[in-house]
Amino acid sequence: MNLDNSGLHHLIATKLDEVGQMYTQKRRELVDALSQAGPCTLPELLEFSDGIAQSSAYRNLTVLEEMGVVRRLVHHGEYGRWELSEELTGHHHHHLVCHSCDVVIDVELPTHIEHLMDEAFETAALGSKFTVDRHNIDIVGTCVDCQETAQA
Amino acid sequence: MNLDNSGLHHLIATKLDEVGQMYTQKRRELVDALSQAGPCTLPELLEFSDGIAQSSAYRNLTVLEEMGVVRRLVHHGEYGRWELSEELTGHHHHHLVCHSCDVVIDVELPTHIEHLMDEAFETAALGSKFTVDRHNIDIVGTCVDCQETAQA
DNA sequence: TGCACGATTAAGAATCATTCTCATTATGGT
DNA sequence: ACCATAATGAGAATGATTCTTAATCGTGCA
Structure with missing residues (x-):
């Protein structure tokens, strides 16, 4: 449960920095949750993360998607799902x-x-x-x- | 453009009849549109069909889906898409x-x-x-x- | 250290595809 | 024709997601 994501985080931090975006604690938590739990819905992410607002979660996921950090999946459930991009994980x-x-x-x-x-x-x-x-x-x-x- | 769907229609009519559902003109039009145009969004279906109400289109598609006549697809666009079920077309x-x-x-x-x-x-x-x-x-x-x- | 600017956050309002409600209309069996 | 049951359509309601806005945070600079 205590994966070492320092490499991952460093990569993302650099990526965001290049376009003047911050890699905040909230964004880090979203990435950690996705890294540990695989494809997650928004309610799942809200549980994992510590007190992040719904609107912030959506906005941050959108930003991270534009940066190529996460990818949005769409299936038949009521919520969309998010996962780390293959570009990032290499898998x-x-x-x-x-x-x-x-x-x-x-x-x-x-x-x-x-x-x-x-x-x-x-x-x-x-x-x-x-x-x-x-x-x-x-x-x-x-x-x-x-x-x-x-x-x- | 004037495909012969009589076999298809007959199959569906029988299927609906078994559970006391009617194969109405509106439902027939939806099936014809899907048969000719492939996977369609709701606005596309409304254009093809002749004056069907939006709410009726949604309701009929749901009924037809429950009967195994159509299948709902979900991608990233703003609208869902519908297609004839493989069970029905055999393809x-x-x-x-x-x-x-x-x-x-x-x-x-x-x-x-x-x-x-x-x-x-x-x-x-x-x-x-x-x-x-x-x-x-x-x-x-x-x-x-x-x-x-x-x-x- | 303190300040200023831009980025981030969060609460709630807004959007909009889809679903639901319900009054009306059509259909099929007798 | 009559009745029961199903289908239709207009509009209201739902709910995931997006947008707005005011407050807060972080970073760089003097």
């Missing part, structure tokens, strides 16, 4: 999404599969003359907790 | 998504790639004890129109 990944409770968990796929997919996506995009930048994959199903709840 | 597909104008276009991938992905997804889900039901893939990039606009 390309995808998501297990529970269609019962909307929880989101990171997964990585073998690199040879990623290569095959990238090729297939490029080919598929050709027909519509699309330029491909990236891909998002949601593996949708039921998480352990919801499987157990359904059984009981 | 498993994915989406090209333009991050500039939010347009969504259907694409199909070779079946051998789908098989490889399914295996990889099952394996990836094991670690979190997830039960996999399906997968959604967004190939994100820039559509032709936005490429041209950017150039000009």
Whole structure:
């Protein structure tokens, strides 16, 4: 639970400094929460962080998104979710999404599969003359907790 | 533009009839629009359809979704999108998504790639004890129109 | 150290896609 | 035709997110 995020924080601090933005305690807390808990909704972030206002959380997430520090996910739950950007963590990944409770968990796929997919996506995009930048994959199903709840 | 949707309509009519729902003219128009135009936002559907009220469109889409006739997509644009369900069309597909104008276009991938992905997804889900039901893939990039606009 | 300026914060108002309410209208069975 | 049930549409309500604004904080500079 007590991860060393000093490298991460230093990277972000430099990034924000370049455009005259401050890396405040509140922003640090948001990053720590995302770093520890993975993709979070706003209410989850408010619990993790210590007394940050809702409006400040939204504004800071927007700023951090513009800086490429976090990325906003959008699924079917009532709240959006936020995660640290792959650019920052260096880990390309995808998501297990529970269609019962909307929880989101990171997964990585073998690199040879990623290569095959990238090729297939490029080919598929050709027909519509699309330029491909990236891909998002949601593996949708039921998480352990919801499987157990359904059984009981 | 004048596709023959009689088979499709018959299937849906039967499906709705089984649960005492009517397949009205308005609902038929929504299905026709989706069948011709692919994934649509609500404003797009209102244009296609002839004088349907906004609230009725939303309500009908919700009903049709519960019947498994349509599926709701959620991306980053201001509006949600709707498409005919794969169960109904029989065509498993994915989406090209333009991050500039939010347009969504259907694409199909070779079946051998789908098989490889399914295996990889099952394996990836094991670690979190997830039960996999399906997968959604967004190939994100820039559509032709936005490429041209950017150039000009 | 103290000051001044710009950035950040937070409370609450505003926005706006979506959902809900309810009175009216259409439909199908008898 | 009559009735029960379902669908429609206008407008109100909801609620996540964004915006406004006044107060506070941090940093650099004298």
